[in-house]
Structures are given as C-alpha cells and as structure tokens.
Amino acid sequence: MPYVPNTPDDRQAMLDAIGVASLDELFEMVPPELRLGRDLNLPAALGELPLSTHMAELAARNTPAGQGVCFLGGGSYDHFIPAVVDFVAGRSEFYTSYTPYQAEASQGNLQALFEYQTLITQLTGMDVSNSSLYDGGSAATEAVMMAMHATRRSGRVVVAESVHPEYREVLATYLANLDTELITVGTPEGTVSPDQVEAAATNQTACVLVQHPNFFGCLEDVESLAEIAHRSGALLVATVDPISLGLLKRPGDYGADIVVAEGQSLGNPMSFGGPYLGIMACREEFVRRMPGRLVGQTTDRRGKRCWVLTLQTREQHIRREKATSNICTNQGLLALRATVYLALMGPTGMRQVGELCLRKARYAAERLCSPAVLSPAFDRPTFKEFAVRAEGRNVEQLLQVAEKAGIFAGVPLGRWYPQLADCLLIAVTEKRTKAEIDRLAELWKTG
Amino acid sequence: MRNTRATQLLFEMSKPSCRAVQLPDCDVPMQPVEELLPREAMAPQPPPLPELAEPDIVRHFVNLSTLNMSVDTHFYPLGSCTMKYNPKRNERLASLPGMIDLHPYQPVSQLQGLLELLYRLQQMLVEIAGLPAVSLQPAAGAHGEMTALLVAAAFFRDLGRKRSVVLIPDGAHGTNPASATVAGFRALAVKSTGSGFVDLEDLAAKLDEQTAVLMITNPNTLGIFERHIGQITQMVHDAGGLVYLDGANMNAILGITRPGDFGADLMHYNPHKTFSGPHGGGGPGAGPIAVAEKLAPYLPGPIVVKDAGGYRLDQNGPKSIGRVRSFFGNTGVLIRTYCYLMTHGPDGLRRVAENAVLNANYLLARVKHIVPVPQGDRCMHEFVASGAKLKADRGIAAADVAKRLLDYGFHAPTVYFPLIVREAMMIEPTETESKATLDAFAETLFRITEEDAELLHDAPHTTSISRPDEVQAARNPILCWAAEAKTAP
Structure with missing residues (x-):
C-alpha cells in the first residue's frame, strides 16, 4: 500500500469515530453472495525498484523508431520536441489538476486553454477553436456529426478515399447505428477528383470530408472542393496536418467550414498512437454545435479579466441526452503541450519547419526514386510525405534491409489499399538529415 | 508575492522578430519553395502566431501553473473524479524511450515488450471486471460508454432484434444519456427512491422488448452500493436486455466484488480515476471496456493476442463494430495503469x-x-x-x-x-x-x-x-x- 498515508492506529481511530468494529462492517451494503471472497488473480505487488527493472526489461524488447532514423508517418510523426514543452507539462500544478469546474482554482489551466484556442484559430484561419478532442480520427467524426446537426441533413456524407483510412473506419463505426449513407469517392490518381465529388454531393449531403495534405501526402484541390460542397449546401470538413500550416494556405482562407487535425505533431511524442490531440476549429456560426469544452473570457466581481468554461449548455453534464456530443474529458495536457510548442515556434519557426519538411521530403523523393529503384506512386505535389511504388521488388524486403541499418523506412500501404500493395508511404520531418536520406537511397539501390 | 504580469496573454507579450526555437539550417538543396508548391496552395505569409523568447515563455507558464489547485498541492475532494495521488514512478516509467518513442505503425516484431505489457493489462482488467474480454481502445470514459453501446447495438442487430431504448437512472452522469444518443438510442430515465436506490417498480414498468441496455453506476453517484443489484440485473436480463456498468466508481469495489459477478454484461474503466493516471487538467484519460463472452466478437480492435510467434495485434474481425479512434488507444495512459496495478497486486488493490x-x-x-x-x-x-x-x-x-x-x-x-x-x-x-x-x-x-x-x-x-x-x-x-x-x- 505505497500510497496510503494512514497508519493502523489512524485506521482504528477512524473506525471508532465511525462507530464500526471493522473494515468489513463498512462493506455490509455489498450483498455477501456478490462478494468475490478470494484474492483477485493478479501478479504479486512489485516495489518501485523491481517494477523499474521489469519495465526496463519490457522497454528493452521494443525497438523505438523515435530513437533511430524514422521515416514513418501516416498520422504520427517524429518531429522535434523542445525541452521547454516537457518542462512545462511536467509541472504537477498542470498535470495533477482536473477540468476547471472551479474557475478561481483553475485560472492557470483556463488561461492556457484560451491561449490554445487562440493559437489554433491563428494557425487555421478559423473563427473559433474548442479546447481539444481525443485524437484526429475521432475529431473528424465529431466534425461530421456536427455538420449533420448544423445543416440538418443526415442523409449522406461524402468522404475522399485519400482521407486517413483509420479516420474513415472510425466514421463508419459511429454511423453504423444511424441512417446515414457514407459515400467514399475513390482516389486512384492520389487525390480526389472535384467532378466525382460534385456527382456524389446531393442536396441531402451534410458534408464533404477531405484531408489536405492527404494520407498519401498529396495536396488536394481544396478550393474547388469547398466551392462544390457549398454549391450543394453541404459543409467542407478538412482534416489537416498542423505542421503544414506554416507554409500552406490556411483552411479558413480556402473555405473550410470545420477544420480538424491530429495535433500530435505539435510537441507530443509518438507514444504508439496515443494519447494524442484532437484539434477542432470552425466558423463562428457553428460554435453552438461544437462538441467539447470551450473556454471564454469574462470579468470577475472586481472587474478583473479572467477565464471560465462557457457555452456549457451544449454539453452532456447540462443537456444530457440533448447534448451536442458525449465528450467529457478532453486532452488538456496535450493541448497545453501544443500551446507551449506553438509559442516556442512562432510564425518564423512554423514557416521554417514547414520549409525543412518540404525540401527534405522532395530531396528524399528524388533520391529514392532515381535511378528507377522506386517510382513515385502518384504524380501530384506533396508536402512532407509521399508514396512510392517498388516495381518488381518486395516491399517487406526493402523494409528489412533498412531496419538492419537502424532505419525505419516507411509504412506499407497494402494493408488499407490492396491496389497499392507494392507501395510505401515515406515521411520526412525536419529531424531527418541529408546523410540519413542518402544512406537509405544507397541501401535500396544495392539491396 | 504573486507575479501580476502572469495573466498577460502570450499575444500581448509578443514582440516582432523575437525567437525561441532555432532549427538547423537546411542541408539539402535550397530549391525555392515556389518551385516546389503550386502558388495557390501556399499561404501568402506565415500564420500570425505570437513572437516570444524562451525565458519569457517559461516564466509565463510557470506562473500560470501557480494559479491552479492540483492534487500535488491541495486536497481535491472533487466527487466522482477520484482525485487520488498520481505516482511519480509511473510518470518516469511511462516515459522510458523504449515506450514513448514507438511509432504506431512499427511492425509487431519491434514491439514485443509493449505488446506483452498491453496483453497482461488486458488480462488484469478481465480479472478485475469478472468479464472475459477487453478492448483497450476507447480514449475516455464517455468514449468507452459509447463504444460499449455500439457493441450492444451490433449484438442486437445480429440477433435480428431492433431494440431502441437505453434506460438510465436519474442520478447518472450526464455522459450516459449523451452517449446513448450518440450511439443512436433513445435515453429513458428511471427514477430513484428517496434513499437513492433504483426504483424497482419504475424499472419494471419501463422494461420491455424495446429495452436494449440498462446503464447503471454502482456504487451509484451518491456513493451507495445498489443493494438490489442482483435483482436489477436479473430483471433486465429477463426482459432480454443487457446491463452496462459505468465504472467511474470502481475505486470502491476493487477486489471486493466484480461487475461480471453482479450481472453486468459490459462496462468501462476510468484509468485516470481508479488507476491514478493523472487527470492532466482535463485529460488525457482512457476508457477500456470489458464485456461478456457473447459480446466479445463485436469489440473494436486492435486487440493484443498471444500465439506461438509471440504477441501480435488482432485487427477487427467480421463482427467487430470497427475502430472508434485512430491507432491503438491512449497507450501512455495504459502504461501508467499497468504500473499502478503491478505496484499494488491483489492485496494492495483491495486495500485501496x-x-x-x-x-x-x-x-x-x-x-x-x-x-x-x-x-x-x-x-x-x-x-x-x-x-x-x-x-x-x-x-x-x-x-x-x-x-x-x-x-x-x-x-x-x-x-x-x-x-x-x-x-x-x-x-x-x-x-x-x-x-x-x-x-x-x-x-x-x-x-x-x-x-x-x-x-x-x-x-x-x-x-x-x-x-x-x-x-x-x-x-x-x-x-x-x-x-x-x-x-x-
């Protein structure tokens, strides 16, 4: 019992004060026939030292890509995390507090989340951001549900096949018990065709969901897609890579109505896929349809500026079955990390990281795709990630050759796209060097 | 002594051309960006983020932190949230590079240590629940509720029975009715008696062939164990429905009684409450769910399985509802949960x-x-x-x-x-x-x-x-x- 401060004497005094003879008596409201009556069948307790040894052994049986040369992407990226991010998030006043129900005892969290909301609106060019959702995948689904409420259309949702396959799976899971038709528009050329989206978007369509840059790293024709969605009375929901927004046009500037993103890239470790950060921002007119916590500015009784949770009448603890969503906890600590990250990066840092990713990824694509070892899977402009086709070569074997040299070279696409069974998705962040890219190119040329 | 400048916003502290992060120079050919990207895709200028120096950023956030109350600084008896001490060893162990620097799409051969941990965690949560199958995927308690309700919906769909109502006692957390709506059900409240128990007469009157699930919190939100829980679950089962346990209050019954033993068919855990994963100022949490045997085929994957070749990830089977979020789950929170359970063992958990x-x-x-x-x-x-x-x-x-x-x-x-x-x-x-x-x-x-x-x-x-x-x-x-x-x- 390492975390119970009371001594046997304390416990006896407490039992006496309660007026019971034993701990057992306190549990008399649990009917005897329902009691376990034995010890749980669990491993025996480990003290801190043996537990540390045990965990070190388990950790040693993993090969962390983030400690090697990581070209893995697909929604989780090996970006640089400045020390200040870990330092601030390690302040236990932040990580051992909870949802700021008592504003006076939570101004630190509330102000940081207000800053987060503001930074996200600056980054996306949207009017309003909430204070976070679970992850990029469930955020995309929440955005679709929000679009269905906002447009009062629940007949159809149109999604491009170039949206992260797992995000599309989440969407299908949520829609399974509702009467909404999910139309997936194919992307054989690497991006979605605006004409095909136009054909799919009916006057019962709530929204068009696209990813930009998309799952293959390609840039979509987002301006045309926004126009098409709006022409049919639907909303454009865009899921984006926040790292791209130092360089690429902001979703608010190309006509997106709701923007979601996986915020892992903003100062959060890869951590085998979670916990991550679901970003969501929208146009002002949809704010009352938004899921999740919102922090607003107000003044206190002395007239001092301060922050509170607001528009709570959208939320489950007030509205119960009529709430805009069932979300209660969010990802406060990861939103804090993103806030610190964006403050550290500033406009220049975000532009620079975007340029580094772009240039290094282009260099890698050229190096790896010549001379004819691999070829680009698609003829489309890309940002920090690109798909390559290994004609006549075994994808698994290529990955193994790289792995032996400590290089985590790419994500095979065949798992989600049978037609891309001989393709790899390769991501290049600012952490990768020319030497590492050259080494991989040499390995694959000879291997 | 309070630093009154602390409540300035980052944006008000911004000064043109201030920099904090200095990234390395580009070591690949410096092609102009305009040649690499279509002009219409580019932003005319960088986003209008604040410009700040590192020491000012650190002082800003450290000062903000002092405006919070937290478990490490204050008694925090926030009912229903289980604000217990967050063990520091768990923070350190969950941050080992061998754990935190894993990419979700690494091949399982590179993940055997983590998968063993998650496999063992699944088994431990099975044992504590008294229910035979677990999915670690949901990202929070409310997410677990919704996931479990989607499992129930798939189960009834498979049986060819349309059941559209979820019954919820009126003292329940707001997430219960909200989750029911999101999952496509109609939420219907069941009354409580004056002493805070489920009103059995009202329950009986509302149970019918439309009842899919009764969601019950036990101990309930008054902190009382439902004395008639055996009878309640029997009534729901007799009506052909399923019983869902909201596990928010598991801290009271660890090793004392198990949801599966008192008739629950599905449940979620709140590891950030019961198993001390820090609350993080509002998250991250996690919401693993445990279910009865007949519901196991409907669970969302991936689930960790063990065979002769070691540990691997079982993706969604033909009956699975499919995934409810991207990647595996809130792994970082789950690693802390594992550390907590390993620290306590069976005896320690009961003593908790x-x-x-x-x-x-x-x-x-x-x-x-x-x-x-x-x-x-x-x-x-x-x-x-x-x-x-x-x-x-x-x-x-x-x-x-x-x-x-x-x-x-x-x-x-x-x-x-x-x-x-x-x-x-x-x-x-x-x-x-x-x-x-x-x-x-x-x-x-x-x-x-x-x-x-x-x-x-x-x-x-x-x-x-x-x-x-x-x-x-x-x-x-x-x-x-x-x-x-x-x-x-």
Missing part, C-alpha cells in the same frame, strides 16, 4: 478500496452534523451532503461553501450533482489522503458554516480572481484573443 471507503465514511461521520447527508450514515467511496438547510436557514448556497473552501486551501467538492439532491456537495476523499487532512477539512467546513453569509457570497477572497461573470461569458462569447477584443454576435 478499503481505505477509500474508510476515508469516505470517516469524513461522512465528521461532517454529517455540519451539513446533512440525506443518504444516511454509510457510504462507499464518496457521499453527497446537502446544503439545503444551510440555504434555507442562512441563505448560504452550496456554491458559497465551495468557493470559501478555496480560501482555506481546499479544492471544492463537486457541487449541484447529482441533480437528485438539493444543494448537493459530492465529496470523495480517496484513499491517498491522511486522517489529519480529513480532520482539517471537516473543521474548516464547520468554521465556514459559522461564518457571515455576506463573506461567503463574495468568496473566494484570496484567489487571483473571484466569482467570474459566467452569464456575460455565455451571452457574449469571447473565445479567442484579438488585438481589438472581438465579440461574437
């Missing part, structure tokens, strides 16, 4: 429950003379006091008491929930608080009720702000900073 219940009953005994506890003299891990008499006699509201507690260095209890108790103050001390802390809290509560009502109406007096105007915040929402404070229509 015993001490949580002991602390709550002791505090109840100490405060019931100050603020009445309508449910009686016994509770499990928490109890709900009512300030109704205080309000009627002296005009002191539960919120006044809550705010005044902050002045004395205690976080407030949960107030005005559950809705079935007037002027509710829901108090959950957890097992990691000492008798001395509980004594000090009780004495303070007593002192507060003796104080001048006017003083309490204006409380708190010592915090950085006091009584924010929430009506103004909602009527005229300002949700982000703007150079000229912009307001929504």
Whole structure:
C-alpha cells in the first residue's frame, strides 16, 4: 500500500469515530453472495525498484523508431520536441489538476486553454477553436456529426478515399447505428477528383470530408472542393496536418467550414498512437454545435479579466441526452503541450519547419526514386510525405534491409489499399538529415 | 508575492522578430519553395502566431501553473473524479524511450515488450471486471460508454432484434444519456427512491422488448452500493436486455466484488480515476471496456493476442463494430495503469478500496452534523451532503461553501450533482489522503458554516480572481484573443 498515508492506529481511530468494529462492517451494503471472497488473480505487488527493472526489461524488447532514423508517418510523426514543452507539462500544478469546474482554482489551466484556442484559430484561419478532442480520427467524426446537426441533413456524407483510412473506419463505426449513407469517392490518381465529388454531393449531403495534405501526402484541390460542397449546401470538413500550416494556405482562407487535425505533431511524442490531440476549429456560426469544452473570457466581481468554461449548455453534464456530443474529458495536457510548442515556434519557426519538411521530403523523393529503384506512386505535389511504388521488388524486403541499418523506412500501404500493395508511404520531418536520406537511397539501390 | 504580469496573454507579450526555437539550417538543396508548391496552395505569409523568447515563455507558464489547485498541492475532494495521488514512478516509467518513442505503425516484431505489457493489462482488467474480454481502445470514459453501446447495438442487430431504448437512472452522469444518443438510442430515465436506490417498480414498468441496455453506476453517484443489484440485473436480463456498468466508481469495489459477478454484461474503466493516471487538467484519460463472452466478437480492435510467434495485434474481425479512434488507444495512459496495478497486486488493490471507503465514511461521520447527508450514515467511496438547510436557514448556497473552501486551501467538492439532491456537495476523499487532512477539512467546513453569509457570497477572497461573470461569458462569447477584443454576435 505505497500510497496510503494512514497508519493502523489512524485506521482504528477512524473506525471508532465511525462507530464500526471493522473494515468489513463498512462493506455490509455489498450483498455477501456478490462478494468475490478470494484474492483477485493478479501478479504479486512489485516495489518501485523491481517494477523499474521489469519495465526496463519490457522497454528493452521494443525497438523505438523515435530513437533511430524514422521515416514513418501516416498520422504520427517524429518531429522535434523542445525541452521547454516537457518542462512545462511536467509541472504537477498542470498535470495533477482536473477540468476547471472551479474557475478561481483553475485560472492557470483556463488561461492556457484560451491561449490554445487562440493559437489554433491563428494557425487555421478559423473563427473559433474548442479546447481539444481525443485524437484526429475521432475529431473528424465529431466534425461530421456536427455538420449533420448544423445543416440538418443526415442523409449522406461524402468522404475522399485519400482521407486517413483509420479516420474513415472510425466514421463508419459511429454511423453504423444511424441512417446515414457514407459515400467514399475513390482516389486512384492520389487525390480526389472535384467532378466525382460534385456527382456524389446531393442536396441531402451534410458534408464533404477531405484531408489536405492527404494520407498519401498529396495536396488536394481544396478550393474547388469547398466551392462544390457549398454549391450543394453541404459543409467542407478538412482534416489537416498542423505542421503544414506554416507554409500552406490556411483552411479558413480556402473555405473550410470545420477544420480538424491530429495535433500530435505539435510537441507530443509518438507514444504508439496515443494519447494524442484532437484539434477542432470552425466558423463562428457553428460554435453552438461544437462538441467539447470551450473556454471564454469574462470579468470577475472586481472587474478583473479572467477565464471560465462557457457555452456549457451544449454539453452532456447540462443537456444530457440533448447534448451536442458525449465528450467529457478532453486532452488538456496535450493541448497545453501544443500551446507551449506553438509559442516556442512562432510564425518564423512554423514557416521554417514547414520549409525543412518540404525540401527534405522532395530531396528524399528524388533520391529514392532515381535511378528507377522506386517510382513515385502518384504524380501530384506533396508536402512532407509521399508514396512510392517498388516495381518488381518486395516491399517487406526493402523494409528489412533498412531496419538492419537502424532505419525505419516507411509504412506499407497494402494493408488499407490492396491496389497499392507494392507501395510505401515515406515521411520526412525536419529531424531527418541529408546523410540519413542518402544512406537509405544507397541501401535500396544495392539491396 | 504573486507575479501580476502572469495573466498577460502570450499575444500581448509578443514582440516582432523575437525567437525561441532555432532549427538547423537546411542541408539539402535550397530549391525555392515556389518551385516546389503550386502558388495557390501556399499561404501568402506565415500564420500570425505570437513572437516570444524562451525565458519569457517559461516564466509565463510557470506562473500560470501557480494559479491552479492540483492534487500535488491541495486536497481535491472533487466527487466522482477520484482525485487520488498520481505516482511519480509511473510518470518516469511511462516515459522510458523504449515506450514513448514507438511509432504506431512499427511492425509487431519491434514491439514485443509493449505488446506483452498491453496483453497482461488486458488480462488484469478481465480479472478485475469478472468479464472475459477487453478492448483497450476507447480514449475516455464517455468514449468507452459509447463504444460499449455500439457493441450492444451490433449484438442486437445480429440477433435480428431492433431494440431502441437505453434506460438510465436519474442520478447518472450526464455522459450516459449523451452517449446513448450518440450511439443512436433513445435515453429513458428511471427514477430513484428517496434513499437513492433504483426504483424497482419504475424499472419494471419501463422494461420491455424495446429495452436494449440498462446503464447503471454502482456504487451509484451518491456513493451507495445498489443493494438490489442482483435483482436489477436479473430483471433486465429477463426482459432480454443487457446491463452496462459505468465504472467511474470502481475505486470502491476493487477486489471486493466484480461487475461480471453482479450481472453486468459490459462496462468501462476510468484509468485516470481508479488507476491514478493523472487527470492532466482535463485529460488525457482512457476508457477500456470489458464485456461478456457473447459480446466479445463485436469489440473494436486492435486487440493484443498471444500465439506461438509471440504477441501480435488482432485487427477487427467480421463482427467487430470497427475502430472508434485512430491507432491503438491512449497507450501512455495504459502504461501508467499497468504500473499502478503491478505496484499494488491483489492485496494492495483491495486495500485501496478499503481505505477509500474508510476515508469516505470517516469524513461522512465528521461532517454529517455540519451539513446533512440525506443518504444516511454509510457510504462507499464518496457521499453527497446537502446544503439545503444551510440555504434555507442562512441563505448560504452550496456554491458559497465551495468557493470559501478555496480560501482555506481546499479544492471544492463537486457541487449541484447529482441533480437528485438539493444543494448537493459530492465529496470523495480517496484513499491517498491522511486522517489529519480529513480532520482539517471537516473543521474548516464547520468554521465556514459559522461564518457571515455576506463573506461567503463574495468568496473566494484570496484567489487571483473571484466569482467570474459566467452569464456575460455565455451571452457574449469571447473565445479567442484579438488585438481589438472581438465579440461574437
């Protein structure tokens, strides 16, 4: 019992004060026939030292890509995390507090989340951001549900096949018990065709969901897609890579109505896929349809500026079955990390990281795709990630050759796209060097 | 001594051309960006983020942190949230590079240590629940609720039976009815008796062939164990429905009784509550679910399985509802959960429950003379006091008491929930608080009720702000900073 401060004497005094003879008596409201009556069948307790040894052994049986040369992407990226991010998030006043129900005892969290909301609106060019959702995948689904409420259309949702396959799976899971038709528009050329989206978007369509840059790293024709969605009375929901927004046009500037993103890239470790950060921002007119916590500015009784949770009448603890969503906890600590990250990066840092990713990824694509070892899977402009086709070569074997040299070279696409069974998705962040890219190119040329 | 500049916003501190992060120079050919990207895809200028220096950023956030109350600095008896001590060893062990630097799409051959951990965690959660199958995927308790309801919906769909109603006792967390709606069901409330139990007559009247699931919290939100839980689950099963246990209050029954043994078919855990994963100022949590054998095929994957070749990830089978979020789950939170369970073992876990219940009953005994506890003299891990008499006699509201507690260095209890108790103050001390802390809290509560009502109406007096105007915040929402404070229509 390492975390119970009371001594046997304390416990006896407490039992006496309660007026019971034993701990057992306190549990008399649990009917005897329902009691376990034995010890749980669990491993025996480990003290801190043996537990540390045990965990070190388990950790040693993993090969962390983030400690090697990581070209893995697909929604989780090996970006640089400045020390200040870990330092601030390690302040236990932040990580051992909870949802700021008592504003006076939570101004630190509330102000940081207000800053987060503001930074996200600056980054996306949207009017309003909430204070976070679970992850990029469930955020995309929440955005679709929000679009269905906002447009009062629940007949159809149109999604491009170039949206992260797992995000599309989440969407299908949520829609399974509702009467909404999910139309997936194919992307054989690497991006979605605006004409095909136009054909799919009916006057019962709530929204068009696209990813930009998309799952293959390609840039979509987002301006045309926004126009098409709006022409049919639907909303454009865009899921984006926040790292791209130092360089690429902001979703608010190309006509997106709701923007979601996986915020892992903003100062959060890869951590085998979670916990991550679901970003969501929208146009002002949809704010009352938004899921999740919102922090607003107000003044206190002395007239001092301060922050509170607001528009709570959208939320489950007030509205119960009529709430805009069932979300209660969010990802406060990861939103804090993103806030610190964006403050550290500033406009220049975000532009620079975007340029580094772009240039290094282009260099890698050229190096790896010549001379004819691999070829680009698609003829489309890309940002920090690109798909390559290994004609006549075994994808698994290529990955193994790289792995032996400590290089985590790419994500095979065949798992989600049978037609891309001989393709790899390769991501290049600012952490990768020319030497590492050259080494991989040499390995694959000879291997 | 408070740093009054702390509440400046980052945006107000911004100074043109200030820099914090210096990234390395580009080591590949410096092709102009305009040649690499179509012009129409590019932003004309970088996003208008603030420009700051590193020392100023650090001072800003450290000062902000001091404006929070937290478990490490204060007693935090926020009922229903299980604000227990967050072990520091778990933070360190979950941050080992061999754990935290894993990419979700690495091949399983590179993940055997982590997968063994997650596999063992699945088994431990099976044992604690008394239910044979677990999915670690849901990202939070409410997410687990919704996932489990989708599992139930798929189960009934498979049986060819359309069942559209989810029954929920009126004292339940708001997430329960909200999750039911999101999952495509109609939520229907079941009444409580005066003493806080599910009203069996009302339950019987509402059970029919439309009933898909009864969602029940046990111990319930008053901190009482449903004495008739065996009968309740039997009634639901007889009507062809399933029983869902909201596991928010598992801290009270670890190793004492198991949801599967009292008739639950599905449940979620809140590892950030029961298993001490820090609350992070509002998250991340996690929401693993456990289900009965007949529901196992519908669980969302990936699930860790073990075979001759080692551990691997079983993706969604043909009957699975499919994934509910991207990647595996909130792995970082799950690693902390594993560390917590390994630290305690079977004996330690039961003692967690015993001490949580002991602390709550002791505090109840100490405060019931100050603020009445309508449910009686016994509770499990928490109890709900009512300030109704205080309000009627002296005009002191539960919120006044809550705010005044902050002045004395205690976080407030949960107030005005559950809705079935007037002027509710829901108090959950957890097992990691000492008798001395509980004594000090009780004495303070007593002192507060003796104080001048006017003083309490204006409380708190010592915090950085006091009584924010929430009506103004909602009527005229300002949700982000703007150079000229912009307001929504």
